[in-house]
Amino acid sequence: MSNNYLLSNAMSTFKNLLSAAVLTLSISPVMAQSNQPFNYVVDRFADIEVLRYQVTGFEDLTLNQKRLVYYLTEAALWGRDIMWDQNYKYNLPLRDMLEAVYVSYSGDRTTDEYQAFERYVKQVEFANGIHHHYSTDKFVPGFSAEWLTAAVAQLPAGSWTPVQAEIFAAIFDPAVAAKRVNQVDGEDLIVTSANNLYDGVTQQEVEDFYAALKDPNDPTPISYGLNTRVTKVDGAVVEQIYKLDGLYSGAIAHIVDNLTRAMAYAENDAQRMVIARLIDYYTTGDLATFDDYSIRWAEDTASQVDFINGFIESYGDPLGMTGAWESIVNFKDLAASHRTEVLSANAQWFEDHSPIDARFRKPTVKGVSAKVITAAILAGDAYPATPIGINLPNANWIRAAHGSKSVTIENITRAYDEASHGNGFAEEFVIDDATRALMQQYLFITDNLHTDLHECLGHGSGQLLPGVDPDALKEHGSTLEETRADLFALYYLADPKLIELGLLDNPDAYKAEYYKYILNGLMTQLMRIEPGKDIEEAHMRNRQLIAAWCYEHGRKDKVIELVRRKGKTFIKINDYDALRRLFGELLAEIQRIRSEGDYAAGKALVERYAVKVDRKLHQEVLRRYATLDIAPYRGFVNPIYTPVVDANGIITDVKVTYTEGYMEQMLRYSSRYAGLRD
Numbered sequence: 319m320s321n322n323y324l325l326s327n328a329m330s331t332f333k334n335l336l337s338a339a340v341l342t343l344s345i346s347p348v349m350a351q352s353n354q355p356f357n358y359v360v361d362r363f364a365d366i367e368v369l370r371y372q373v374t375g376f377e378d379l380t381l382n383q384k385r386l387v388y389y390l391t392e393a394a395l396w397g398r399d400i401m402w403d404q405n406y407k408y409n410l411p412l413r414d415m416l417e418a419v420y421v422s423y424s425g426d427r428t429t430d431e432y433q434a435f436e437r438y439v440k441q442v443e444f445a446n447g448i449h450h451h452y453s454t455d456k457f458v459p460g461f462s463a464e465w466l467t468a469a470v471a472q473l474p475a476g477s478w479t480p481v482q483a484e485i486f487a488a489i490f491d492p493a494v495a496a497k498r499v500n501q502v503d504g505e506d507l508i509v510t511s512a513n514n515l516y517d518g519v520t521q522q523e524v525e526d527f528y529a530a531l532k533d534p535n536d537p538t539p540i541s542y543g544l545n546t547r548v549t550k551v552d553g554a555v556v557e558q559i560y561k562l563d564g565l566y567s568g569a570i571a572h573i574v575d576n577l578t579r580a581m582a583y584a585e586n587d588a589q590r591m592v593i594a595r596l597i598d599y600y601t602t603g604d605l606a607t608f609d610d611y612s613i614r615w616a617e618d619t620a621s622q623v624d625f626i627n628g629f630i631e632s633y634g635d636p637l638g639m640t641g642a643w644e645s646i647v648n649f650k651d652l653a654a655s656h657r658t659e660v661l662s663a664n665a666q667w668f669e670d671h672s673p674i675d676a677r678f679r680k681p682t683v684k685g686v687s688a689k690v691i692t693a694a695i696l697a698g699d700a701y702p703a704t705p706i707g708i709n710l711p712n713a714n715w716i717r718a719a720h721g722s723k724s725v726t727i728e729n730i731t732r733a734y735d736e737a738s739h740g741n742g743f744a745e746e747f748v749i750d751d752a753t754r755a756l757m758q759q760y761l762f763i764t765d766n767l768h769t770d771l772h773e774c775l776g777h778g779s780g781q782l783l784p785g786v787d788p789d790a791l792k793e794h795g796s797t798l799e800e801t802r803a804d805l806f807a808l809y810y811l812a813d814p815k816l817i818e819l820g821l822l823d824n825p826d827a828y829k830a831e832y833y834k835y836i837l838n839g840l841m842t843q844l845m846r847i848e849p850g851k852d853i854e855e856a857h858m859r860n861r862q863l864i865a866a867w868c869y870e871h872g873r874k875d876k877v878i879e880l881v882r883r884k885g886k887t888f889i890k891i892n893d894y895d896a897l898r899r900l901f902g903e904l905l906a907e908i909q910r911i912r913s914e915g916d917y918a919a920g921k922a923l924v925e926r927y928a929v930k931v932d933r934k935l936h937q938e939v940l941r942r943y944a945t946l947d948i949a950p951y952r953g954f955v956n957p958i959y960t961p962v963v964d965a966n967g968i969i970t971d972v973k974v975t976y977t978e979g980y981m982e983q984m985l986r987y988s989s990r991y992a993g994l995r996d
């Protein structure tokens with residue numbers, strides 16, 4: 319048997335080598351689908367790594383599902399320029415100019431200035447504009463205005479539309495449009511933010527405008543300002559609505575056209591109605607229609623293909639009202655969704671066995687059947703940087719009355735995981751080969767199970783004592799809530815129940831996630847903190863709270879040790895069983911704090927364990943991390959969907975290929991989906 323195994327292994331390696339060699343000679347889309355190893359890393363520049371993801375299972379969809387996905391992906395890509403324009407009013411003409419230089423530059427492309435220009439173009443493409451996608455600070459160009467002026471002067475006539483003075487100021491003057499989203503307390507957040515969601519109005523005027531519209535007693539309020547740009551006409555504050563024949567009409571017309579085509583291939587009447595209501599909303603701009611669409615969308619759990627398309631998340635608006643345009647098209651990963659269905663079906667067992675005071679357990683608990691999905695396209699606010707999960711709709715009253723969809727995008731998390739192998743991280747920070755091997759084998763599945771337990775069961779578990787205010791933990795509420803859900807997940811990850819349910823096949827598998835969690839919470843997440851700063855973000859606080867609390871409470875038994883080897887600090891976990899008991903103890907205490915609304919105890923835990931950074935260890939982590947050249951931010955290029963069309967224009971198949979490069983894709987999108995310029 320072992321001989322045959324070796325032989326077949328050698329054969330497949332040989333075939334892979336052969337097809338790789340052929341591929342470099344003829345770039346045929348069919349060849350790209352051969353079974354050679356998938357190449358996840360596409361590009362690397364500045365603080366960014368660009369990956370690609372695989373749409374596993376697309377071939378197994380029915381023809382009508384493929385047609386549906388195809389038209390939905392087209393509807394997604396047509397919205398790209400809306401997002402660019404929302405981010406900053408000169409982003410689109412600025413992009414035209416940069417791309418014209420990038421394509422046509424006839425000078426020396428090896429000079430420092432050209433290289434700096436190329437890096438800048440790639441940064442701008444990644445951020446959908448001139449501000450960093452995460453920090454929202456404006457990028458600093460490494461080339462001069464003189465260099466760009468000369469490069470533009472030699473462009474072929476008519477290759478871009480000049481708005482030169484404003485564009486040059488936007489690129490080179492640090493005082494112009496410095497920050498896309500300014501959150502500094504006490505400043506006028508509208509006037510000082512460079513986004514294009516407001517124009518010529520002050521924060522006070524915007525707040526007064528919406529205060530006058532809102533009825534504080536309305537139990538089902540629309541999402542005010544979600545699809546509008548606010549400006550002034552003749553001295554009066556007005557909303558410009560994103561809709562057909564309104565703002566962004568050109569791009570919206572293409573979106574509606576493709577949604578209409580998609581509707582013909584809907585999987586069922588409920589989904590057809592979801593698409594129809596979305597078209598109604600784009601046509602009228604009416605936010606009550608958007609709510610009706612959102613309710614129908616949240617309630618459609620039967621369809622395998624699903625999508626988001628619209629003005630959704632409002633992080634780009636300092637007042638948190640206007641939605642950035644985004645689209646994600648996806649289909650349910652049936653095998654992986656089985657995991658969350660099993661957990662959800664056993665929700666009561668987990669609740670009954672939770673290591674918390676019986677008074678704080680829910681007598682009847684309903685698990686959330688979180689879906690695992692495969693992304694087929696990422697667009698707008700979700701491209702190239704993308705979330706790994708979705709939890710929508712955002713309107714609280716809709717969530718309470720009609721439920722929400724919580725999904726994990728597993729082909730994205732898989733791409734992250736695969737691309738991380740071999741980046742040197744494990745060699746630098748994980749203590750020994752045995753732990754590395756366990757993580758290599760089990761971290762992907764235990765990480766996913768951790769997320770499933772956290773989302774499907776953790777947040778929904780436990781109950782407040784009668785009369786306790788759900789907001790009693792105030793500013794520490796979200797940190798403690800994430801802590802509670804994480805502890806629930808960590809505790810059960812080591813439970814034999816998961817093996818009994820067929821979700822894990824090795825009683826030691828959980829150790830992979832335990833090690834990663836403690837390593838991350840005590841050390842490696844610090845690489846995201848600037849020197850001298852404390853931890854602010856709720857999830858990071860929660861992870862350090864758990865790791866530091868367990869370290870301290872297991873100290874006399876040496877459950878977790880910080881050991882020094884060759885001048886470097888390593889996490890050593892000596893007793894995994896004891897660590898699990900510590901997770902259980904802390905869960906009991908956090909649940910008590912939440913159930914009783916014990917603000918003082920919650921605050922004390924957060925302040926003692928979650929906020930302060932060990933300066934020396936922080937320095938060490940930053941130093942070691944810097945030697946690895948790992949990009950702090952990652953994003954994705956999309957695959958290409960090519961319809962096979964018969965003589966009557968009917969799609970008979972859809973092919974998916976993964977051959978496109980980063981700038982290649984950006985340039986193609988810019989010319990193909992220029993919905994606001996035609």
Ligand code: ZN
Pocket residue numbers: 772777800803
């Ligand atoms: Zn959570």
